[in-house]
Amino acid sequence: MKVGFLGSGIWGMALVSLLIKNNHEVLIWSIEEDVLDHLQKEKRHPKFKKAVFNDLVNTTKNINDIKECDVVIECVTAKGLRSVLSLLCMKEKLEKPFILSSKGIETHTGEILSEIAEEILGKEALIGILSGPTLADEVLSNHPTCAVAGSRHEKVQSLIKDLFESEHFNVQSSYDLHGVALGGAMKNVIAIACGMSAGLNLGYNTTAMLLTKGLQELKKMAVIKGCKEETMNTLSGLGDLIVTGVSPLSRNFRFGKHLGEGLGADEAKKEIGMVVEGEYTVKAAYALMVESDMDLPITKCVYNVLNSNMLPMEAIKKILHCYHEVQSA
Secondary structure (H helix, E strand, C coil): CEEEEECCCHHHHHHHHHHHHCCCEEEEECCCHHHHHHHHHHCECCCCCCCECCCCEEEECCHHHHHHCCEEEECCCCCCHHHHHHHHCCCCCCCCCEEECCCCECCCCCCEHHHHHHHHHCCCCCEEEEECCCCHHHHHCCCCEEEEEEECCHHHHHHHHHHHCCCCEEEEEECCHHHHHHHHHHHHHHHHHHHHHHHCCCCHHHHHHHHHHHHHHHHHHHHHHCCCHHHHHCHHHHHHHHHHHHCCCCHHHHHHHHHHCCCCHHHHHHHHCCCCHHHHHHHHHHHHHHHHCCCCHHHHHHHHHHHCCCCHHHHHHHHHCCCCCCCCC
16 A cells, blocks of 8 residues: 655654564655655664665655555654645545554644644544554564554555555454544553653552552543543553553653653753654643532642642652552452
């Protein structure tokens, strides 16, 4: 197939590497025109040296060229999805299958990315999402990985499998499009808390608490957004939560770790050098929590660390004592 690809970040490059392994032709568009020039000339990304390509990969600076492809895959920032998709559909709606791979919640609307896609393309559009515990560096290193193809349409689930599945990369299916998108977004908030714990040298007991209570928050947010709670128990929820909450390869985890070590948010972002989606997601999640009158203690505490000068240690202590679970006999 000929695949139109939006974005040129590290996760995008990992996805492109999977596509060309399956002999799909890829046309990349990005706002980073210098990166496009380098990709076209050198067949490798200037920052991510493991991402080496071949003649199946080409670039364009005209986003309208993307619409001539058989399928379109986005891998831009969550913050930039609406503007990029609107630009793509400026003259006419996209009539091809559209696959999401970014993770986040739009700050000013509280919409998960699949909701944005449906708003612009229409609810009957062939929209899908690929999500799960998929660290880009490990995918590029051919570590065995399993992800989830979410879509209301079985043929889109099958399309995602055809595009990406390989010897080292397995794709499972789900009809809960919004649930798959939500799990990938919310886990970034919990990962920041886990990173703060690591930066404070609090150990694995604390991490286990945060992951367990974090899963409860994913399920509460699923109720708020009208998704299936059970989707949060799958790879696109719990699986992604675990890998993002414990791995230093996760930029959200590293961001939180820098906060725990005493850096401010701006200093921590500078150290990461890439977009930290959880910083934006927590603002949207906090607003949704307040609007729905539902208590999400980890979300609230991470928000307050980033926006109200709460200290990371104070946040962890508050989270520790905020749940009073009643165990069944």
